[in-house]
Amino acid sequence: MSFSADVKKEIRNAAPKKECCLKTAASCFDVRAIEESIMGKCCIKTFLKTAFLEYGSVNDPENSYHLELVTENEQLSALICAFMNDYGMGAKIMLRNGMYVVYIKGAEAIADFLKLTGAANSLMYFENTRIVKEMRGNINRGINCESANIQKKIDAAFKQLESIKYIEKTVGLDYLPDNLRELAELRLKNHEMGLAELGEKLKKKISKSGVNHRMIKIMEIAENLKIKGEM
Numbered sequence: 270m271s272f273s274a275d276v277k278k279e280i281r282n283a284a285p286k287k288e289c290c291l292k293t294a295a296s297c298f299d300v301r302a303i304e305e306s307i308m309g310k311c312c313i314k315t316f317l318k319t320a321f322l323e324y325g326s327v328n329d330p331e332n333s334y335h336l337e338l339v340t341e342n343e344q345l346s347a348l349i350c351a352f353m354n355d356y357g358m359g360a361k362i363m364l365r366n367g368m369y370v371v372y373i374k375g376a377e378a379i380a381d382f383l384k385l386t387g388a389a390n391s392l393m394y395f396e397n398t399r400i401v402k403e404m405r406g407n408i409n410r411g412i413n414c415e416s417a418n419i420q421k422k423i424d425a426a427f428k429q430l431e432s433i434k435y436i437e438k439t440v441g442l443d444y445l446p447d448n449l450r451e452l453a454e455l456r457l458k459n460h461e462m463g464l465a466e467l468g469e470k471l472k473k474k475i476s477k478s479g480v481n482h483r484m485i486k487i488m489e490i491a492e493n494l495k496i497k498g499e500m
């Protein structure tokens with residue numbers, strides 16, 4: 270069964286009992302009769318429930334946050350919209366194929382509607398799905414950040430290799446001072462290695478920032494050679 274059908278089943282099971290509400294429910298969507306029958310909040314709730322059973326549908330929160338009521342009666346759609354907005358649901362009306370579509374978007378508003386209409390189990394499913402979705406979103410953002418960092422490291426290593434190979438090709442690595450030459454040779458043998466790890470592999474261990482400092486020097490030397498080469 271769809272989420273929408275679940276919600277309707279729950280709403281149907283909680284039929285109105287009070288005299289006033291029964292009148293609202295029986296007003297057959299005659300706008301004047303509805304307005305005359307409404308005695309209080311209980312009747313407004315009954316009206317929204319009855320209208321949803323007749324015209325409404327709601328998307329499974331797993332897919333998207335959307336609830337709508339579709340009717341060809343403009344006045345009725347305006348009334349539904351107004352009552353929803355009395356509860357701060359931010360309902361809007363749009364025209365679709367000559368029909369008036371009252372809709373609410375946003376998880377908060379839809380949860381409010383489920384609460385108002387007494388669809389307690391559906392509300393629970395809705396909120397659980399929403400939490401899981403948010404968590405999934407957070408994890409994905411985490412993964413994206415991580416892969417961005419990995420990409421940055423790869424890009425940096427590629428630039429370093431380019432510089433080192435340029436020096437090797439033009440003047441040879443012996444052109445470099447010993448500490449830089451050792452690092453350059455190490456980088457040539459270990460393309461993917463991180464800076465911290467490279468620092469560990471040097472004869473005289475140095476920190477990540479120390480390695481970074483030397484790498485910058487190597488790249489500067491390569492840049493200078495390139496400029497000279499172009500002159």
Ligand SMILES: [Zn+2]
Pocket residue numbers: 287288289290291308309310311312313315
């Ligand atoms: Zn009532």
